[in-house]
Amino acid sequence: MKKYLLLILLFCVLGLFLFEKSNTNNLTYSFYHWENSYNIKQKHEKLYIKVLDIAYSNRLEIIKTNFKIKPLKEFVPVIYITNEAMKKVQPQILATKIIKNLNSSFESFDELQIDCDWSLSSKANYFKFLKLLKTQLNKKLSATIRLHQIKYYKKTGVPNVDYGLLMYYNMSYIGDFNTKNSILDNKVAKKYHYNFDTYPLKLKLALPLYSQAVQFRYKKPLDIFEGVKKEDFKQNFQIQKNGYYKVIKSHYFKGRYVYKGDIFRFEDSKKEDLKVALHDFFAISNNRFNEVVFYRVKYKNKYDLEKLLKGI
Known part of the structure; x- marks a missing residue:
């Protein structure tokens, strides 16, 4: 009897392994382009390109991406909207301005994506805004989703869009001196692995590269330096502990002046952490697409992404 039970268990484990392998082997990948100027010669990559930055500070502020090169037709325009703008501006006004900008900038597009980390105070405006966009554009509409918006979706609500793109990064508070890695911390992510089995929106996965x-001064956050490497801390810095470096001589660092005594916390999207994140997402999410969107195209050569997605 024990032998039969062991055989059944072995087949179950083997079946699970083969199922997971078959899923990851079929994955495709694409990239975000997240700068205020577009000047790259796109090859065959599918790109989600930020085309508008929308904020509110005493008045509505809209910054358009400067397209020096025309992107391929397959790209997905993305609009970033701050939570403050979503609270302060009427949904119809916002939708009208966005549609006007899109129509004047692009001949055609099949899908629009909205990136807004909405809150309970902006939820009503945001959901009405999405409904207006969907009706008036008559195109596929997607929205970015954060982990907490799945765990607490009965409270935060589910946007009425065609699908969601789960931002599996920026999951810890960057301004906390004691944060381990605000980009990607799989231990933190696991705290939000709830309700994926009942979340009604089909998901794509976004991972960081x-x-x-x-930069901290007296443990207070001052600035962020993107794209740095560990090698950048070899001179004028002294390693403190895992990921922390102390400035031992005031100097210009990446074009900005830093002072002796400042502390820098280095954070990275490590290959092994990405593998764990990918595995965890596929383990908890059944209602999903086989597409992974990497943030961002600027770092596309950091790893062999085909091997990464196969777990190699």
Whole structure:
């Protein structure tokens, strides 16, 4: 009897392994382009390109991406909207301005994506805004989703869009001196692994490729330096503990002046952490697409992404 039970268990484990392998082998990948100027010669990559930055500070502020090169038709325009703008501006006004900008800038596009980390105070405006966009554009509409918006979706609500793109990064508070890695911390992520089985929106996965250093003075956050590497801390810095570096001589660092005594926390999207994140997402999410969107195209050569997605 024990032998039969062991055989059944072995087949179950083998079946699970083969199922997971078959899923990851079929994955495709694409990239975000997240700068205020677009000047790259796109090859075959599918790109999600930020085209508008929308904020509110006494008045509505809209910054358009400067397209020096025309992107391929397959790209997905993305609009970033701050939570403050979503609270302060009427949904119809916002939708009208966005549609006007899109129509004047692009001949055609099949999908629009909205990136807004909405709150309970902006939820009503945001959901009405999405409904207006969907009706008036008559195109596929997607929205970015954060982990907490799945765990607490009965409270935060579910946007009425065609699908969601789960931002599996920026999951810890960057300004906390004691944060381990605000880009990607799988231990933190696991605290939000709830309700994926009942979340009604089909998901794509977004993973980070970038690195950064957070500058602190007296344990208070001052600045962020994206794209730095560990090698950048070889001179004028002294390693303190895992990921922390102390400035031992005031100097210009990446074009900005830093003072003796400042502390930098180096954060990276490590290959092994990305593998764990990918595995965890596929383990908890059944209602999903086989597409992974990496943030961002600037760092596309950091790893062999095809091997990464296969778990190699």
